[in-house]
Structures are given as C-alpha cells and as structure tokens.
Amino acid sequence: MEALRLQPGDDLRGALQKLGRTGFVVAGIGSLAQAQLRFADEPGPAHLAGPLEILTLCGSLTPDGAHLHASVADATGRVSGGHVCMGCVVHTTAELLIAPLPAGSLTRAFDATTGYAELVVRAPPADLG
Numbered sequence: 001m002e003a004l005r006l007q008p009g010d011d012l013r014g015a016l017q018k019l020g021r022t023g024f025v026v027a028g029i030g031s032l033a034q035a036q037l038r039f040a041d042e043p044g045p046a047h048l049a050g051p052l053e054i055l056t057l058c059g060s061l062t063p064d065g066a067h068l069h070a071s072v073a074d075a076t077g078r079v080s081g082g083h084v085c086m087g088c089v090v091h092t093t094a095e096l097l098i099a100p101l102p103a104g105s106l107t108r109a110f111d112a113t114t115g116y117a118e119l120v121v122r123a124p125p126a127d128l129g
Helices: 012-019
Strands: 002-006 023-038 046-062 065-073 079-084 089-100 106-111 116-121
Touching: 012 046, 012 065, 012 089, 023 065, 046 079, 046 089, 046 106
Parallel strands: none
Antiparallel strands: 002 089, 023 046, 023 079, 023 089, 046 065, 065 079, 106 116
C-alpha cells in the first residue's frame, strides 16, 4: 500500500491521473474547496460549492485514466456522491491510500455498449523464476 497527500489547490482527479500509476484508490479523506461530481445517468457534472468534507473516495487508476467515485458533505452535513470529474479542488488536504498493481495489469478501452472507456484487466505475466 502507498500513502499519498495532495496539497491545497490540487485537482483531485488531475493529480491522480498525472501519477500514471496502476492500482486502486482504496480510501480517501480530506476536504475540497469545490467539487464536480457526475450523478447517475447524467450527461455532465454538477458543481458543488465548498467547503466540503471528503467522506469516501475510491476507484481504479490506469495510465489511460482514472475512474473515481466520492461522497462529500457540505457544512450542513448534506451528503452528495458520484463520479469524480476534473474540478474537485483540494481545500486543506486529501489523504489517500493506494493499492498498487503491476504495470500493464489494468488499462482502459472504449466499450461500445456503455459508451465509456471501461476497465480492461490483463493477467500479470507468469513468474518464470
């Protein structure tokens, strides 16, 4: 497992995609100055004004992109959740736990059925040792 801390002003999705890593975000907490979340079956993201607390964050990371979901709470405790889009800006911190996987074990490819770049799982090479 790897721990990672994002800084104020970082774009949550952008920073994770920039890593170019393969693996899963298994946990995330922190705060956002604002969020852009796409709700189920909606064509685009909804803007949520902050400050917001990150209650949950998880998803998959590939060199081809990230698929992340989060739930956030506003100052009244109202909770919203959805697909993390660009524009989720870290307010004070974002603390993440990442489970790395071997390079090449996960990629993304366009799926005509869903209309999205979906996860492709590839078997890791056999250990010849």
